Amino acid sequence: MPYPGDNCSTASVLTAAAPGAVAVIRVQAAESAATRAFEEFRRADRRSPLDAEQGRLLYGSWNSEDLIVVRTADATWEIHCHGGPVAQQRILQDLAAAGIQIDPVNRETPLADDAHSDDAQIVTTAIQQALQNSRTREAANRILQQSDGRLLQLRRDLRSADPSVRQQALGHVQKWSSFAEHLTSAFQITLIGPPNAGKSSLLNALTGRNRAIVSATPGTTRDIVEAETVADGWLLRIRDCAGIRDHAETLPEQLGILKARSSAESSDLICMVTDEQEPVWNTQLAEIEQASGCPVLMIQSKSDLRCGSQSRSQPSASIGRLAEVSVSAHTGAGLSELRSIIVQRLVPELPEAMLPLPIPGSCTDLLTKPCR
Ligand SMILES: Nc1nc2c(ncn2[C@@H]2O[C@H](COP(=O)(O)OP(=O)(O)OP(=O)(O)O)[C@@H](O)[C@H]2O)c(=O)[nH]1
Ligand SMILES: [Mg+2]
Structure with a gap:
């Protein structure tokens, strides 16, 4: 759409007239008017909304108030600002001063249908x-x-x-x-596997944080340790749990296993981590896999220890079927593939x-x- 003529530049408040947390002001403006109007918009990188790609959110400030500007079409922008009347009014005054005509009462907004x-x-x-x-x-x-x-x-x-x-x-x-729902809340992922399989190391590697204690002593993790990360724009909350084995010896270990099972039950995705070098599988892990109401992703850990000829297409000796991805928390190998597979499992389809x-x-x- 070409820029409108100077005398056709308009701004309308799209949100309801009542005060709210956020107000949206749409600006359709000629290039000269838009240039004048956005002089008040400040960003550290000095990027102008006039050159922005469509749909990209530009965070910045206007009269010392933090806000977002997004270009929605060639000559149209939305300003997402604080919803209070004073904040809106100051921006509308600046737009008017830049020669932009202000629409009086949300005339064009689809959100202000009086009847409904x-x-x-x-x-x-x-x-x-x-x-x-x-x-x-x-x-x-x-x-x-x-x-x-x-x-x-x-x-x-x-x-x-x-x-x-x-x-x-x-x-x-x-x-x-x-x-x-997951546009506003994290996906829950639980790392499940036998003791010493490398679950805590994987949590740390995936989130880039030294969150969980790692040690060569089996049974190090007892309580649930969680951390968040973002993959392909999705927020993931990853939980590391106690290693699961059939004959837990102490009460803390048994309680840790119970917590791990309960976390798995409330997950959006279970990641079954097994160490190919020391294959261990047990009835509890099999039960968790069979009873899960969510997808289960099979992961072979410590791929850096594997002989060069073996690849991810090797069936895991312990599970008797293919692991879907091999990773090394130490070298980082396979982690980006793992992130992609996790997102595919959680969001197999995107809406139009x-x-x-x-x-x-x-x-x-x-x-x-x-x-x-
Ligand atoms: N070579 C290699 N060693 C690893 C890797 N990941 C973990 N380890 C080692 O395996 C041992 C156990 O790692 P953890 O991450 O603590 O394993 P865990 O599954 O959390 O163990 P528990 O909490 O006891 O159930 C440690 O000595 C780690 O250094 C890896 O990718 N490569
Ligand atoms: Mg651990």
Whole structure:
């Protein structure tokens, strides 16, 4: 889309009129007006929103307030600022001073449909809360994409839809609910395996932190140790647990194993770590694998100790089937492959860019509550 003429530059507040945590101001402006307007936007790297790629979040400040600017089309930007009226007003004044005409009352916003303003409020609140809770740029981007009115449109469509169409829409909510939920919360991954398999070393290597104690003494880890990392834009909370064996000798060891099993039960993914050099498999590990309600990924550790001719296609002697990835926490070999496989297991499919997503909280209510 070309830049509009100077006298067609406009700014509209897209969020509801009531004060909220975040306000979104859309600016459609001629190049000269946009240049003047964004003079107030400061970033350490001095990058201008006029040159930004579409969809990239630019963090910066405006009148000493932290905010985000995102270019959504050639000549259109969104300013995501504090939702208080004073903060919004100061930005609108600066935009007006730059020659941009301010739309009086959210005229064009899909979120301000008077007839269904309670629905609009639900969506606005859910998106604001989700944005506040998102921890990665990719997640924030996906949530922001939802603020273009698509959720309200779906709601409107559902009002007039027959029951089978409504059913389909609910199926859609179901299908993407885990995806949407993890835009604001971490995936839980549990590292399970026999003692000394290299679980704690793997936790440290994957998260880049010296979080868990590593030692050559089997049974070092007793309690659960967790740490977070981001892979392909997804937040992962990885838990390292006590090594599992069939005849635990002491009460602390038995309790540690119970905790490990319970963590595995509440996980989104179990990583079964076994040391190919010292294959150990036991009935408890087999039980955890069989009873798991989530995907199980087989990992061979300590690949640096393996003879050169062996590769990841070797079946694990202990498990009797293929390990899916071999890693070395010491050399880092296989770690990036492991990260990719973990993400594939957790997010096997991505929604199309234009799909409405059941953003956690009220959005799900909005799509599931009966239409008036
Ligand atoms: N060569 C090599 N040694 C490793 C690797 N990962 C772990 N180790 C060694 O294996 C031993 C056990 O490692 P840990 O990470 O403590 O194993 P664990 O599974 O957490 O053990 P427990 O907590 O006792 O169940 C230590 O001596 C580590 O240095 C690896 O990738 N390569
Ligand atoms: Mg350990």
